[in-house]
Amino acid sequence: MESSTTTKKITPYISEMAEGLVGSEIIKLANEINEKVRSGEKIYNLTIGDFNPEIFPIPEDFKNEIKLAYENGKTNYPAANGIIELRRAVTDLLFTHGGLEYGENEILIAGGGRPLIYAIYQALLDPGDTVIFPVPSWNNNHYCHLCGAVPLPIHTCAETNFMLTAEDIQPHIEKTSLISLCSPLNPTGTTFSKEGLEGICDLIVNENKQRDGNKKPVYLLYDQIYWQLTFGDTVHYNPVNLRPEMRNYTIFVDGMSKAYAATGVRVGWGFGPEKVINKMRAIIGHLGAWAPKAEQVAAANFLKKDEVVDSFLEDFKHRIEQRLSAFYKGFKTLKSLGHNVDAIAPQAALYLTVKIDIQGLRTKEGKVLENTADITRYLLDEAKIALVPFYAFGTDESSRWYRLSVGTTAMQELESFFDSLQNAITKLS
Ligand SMILES: Cc1ncc(COP(=O)(O)O)c(C=O)c1O
Known part of the structure; x- marks a missing residue:
């Protein structure tokens, strides 16, 4: 039986x-x-996209500001979109170091880059929408899965430093809702050239002109979490400085995790069109994926000190x-x-x-x-x-x-x- x-x-x-x-x-x-x-x-472990704090600690000043913030009782809920002092400090940092002009209401603070990426996917995509991303790249497949989007991975090659090109994207753009790009790129440590990124921006701007409000525009998630870590002659480019029309379609992912060796501190920021940012704020709010209040206060105080940061x-x-x-x-x-x-x-x-x-x-x-x-x-x-x-x-x-x-x-x-x-x-x- x-x-x-x-x-x-x-x-x-x-x-x-x-x-x-x-x-x-x-x-x-x-x-x-x-x-x-x-x-x-004894293993030479070169796998982790993280820092050993004994070799690469966070800035001393930032650490002291964190301690002070806890001592000063900064332990209640932060504002849903992040404390105003930090959003102002980010506004200044983006302007002075990146030439980008974003207002306080176009910035959203979260507990690192990850919740922001998740919120961008959820705010922009309906189940079945298509997302283009390069391979190799980091985690886009998982974010597609989480929100029921259709992944459209495009393979890149060493000849283009593993960066996606407009020619790669062009045949697929009509059916795409989101293009997810990252520069400097994890895993390669390579970046977009000016011409390379301009080509992609032109493609997006032209596609959105064709859509003319009859269809959701194609958006660009631009993950620049490593942008402050460029070496030698390398220049970091961003879509909005190259093509101001891209401002309506670009949502940036950025934060402190990599540039300040602060992966465990959990302070990130996204910025983009206010309407999208407000929806992302609601998603982050339901998740409770804010950056901790004390870390926000500390980050605001630290980032204001230009000389210390530099x-x-x-x-x-x-x-x-x-x-x-x-x-x-x-x-x-x-x-x-x-x-x-x-x-x-x-x-x-x-x-x-x-x-x-x-x-x-x-x-x-x-x-x-x-x-x-x-x-x-x-x-x-x-x-x-x-x-x-x-x-x-x-x-x-x-x-x-x-x-x-x-x-x-x-x-x-x-x-x-x-x-x-x-x-x-x-x-x-
Ligand atoms: C390209 C990229 N974006 C975003 C993140 C997320 O960073 P966070 O630790 O702030 O969530 C990482 C982390 O490895 C990353 O490599």
Whole structure:
């Protein structure tokens, strides 16, 4: 006789949306790495898009302002769109450092960049609407899933520094409601050129002229959370300065997480057309995803001190760039020695794009490295090096490109990192 459990139809007990939600690939990898670290292995963990606070602490002044805000009892609910002092400080920062003129009512404060991205998707999209985003890119697939939008990922390539172009978007724009772009880009650390971004803006402006109010416009989510971390000659461009008509269609994502090493502090801001911002405020309000009041007070006081902010950024950027350049040079040296590795010159953020193409080679135990998953595992087991393969950012699994993040790297580790990598590669036949 069959048991009742095998014949009984299983009733789903959670929503289809929740059932279909996939976890972050990076977090899965992080769990494996943590297990190795717990068992005493020394791992060069370059997977995390975060900072080690012992190497990259938040600005001292900001930390003191946070303490002071708690001491002064700033612990009740903040205003729904963020305290006015912080919105004013953001207005000034955007103007003085970014040449952008946004008023206090066009700015929304939230608990970091993530709730803002979620609110943008929810405020602009109906279920079934199409969203264009590049791959590799960060988390757009998950935000589409959360709001029932149809993802339209477009694959980019090393030749364009993995940045989307107007030509890539053009065939699909008619059926699109939102284009989600990020510059500087996570995972590549590369940025839009002026011409590249202008081309995309022109496409959007023209498409919206055609729609002429008969259809929702195509909007642009412009995630510039890394914009203050550009290096060398790299200039950060934004759609609104390049094409003022883009102001009606662009919603920016920005904040303190990356530029001030403050990922755990949770202060972000979005800005854009007041009507959209007001709807996002309602969504953030229902979630309660505000930035904590004391952190808002502290951020306002800190951001007002131009000299303190600039001197922090100067030193912080210098130390990130030092690491990115050293890794870049190291990969180029290995390449010049005949190894099948490469790297793209760093432009911004805390990421370097590197290629490790050792597919088809055989380990000394006789195992052939068949695919990127095998390569990633070999690097972790043999070289003790952990990197995030681009397929965690949506590319197909044949991509040999990886994200290398320097936010947890101590400079003295660099030499042994390359010894370990070269050693592991040389062992292959
Ligand atoms: C491109 C991009 N946007 C937004 C965020 C979100 O940042 P936050 O920690 O402020 O939520 C991240 C975080 O990694 C990111 O990489």
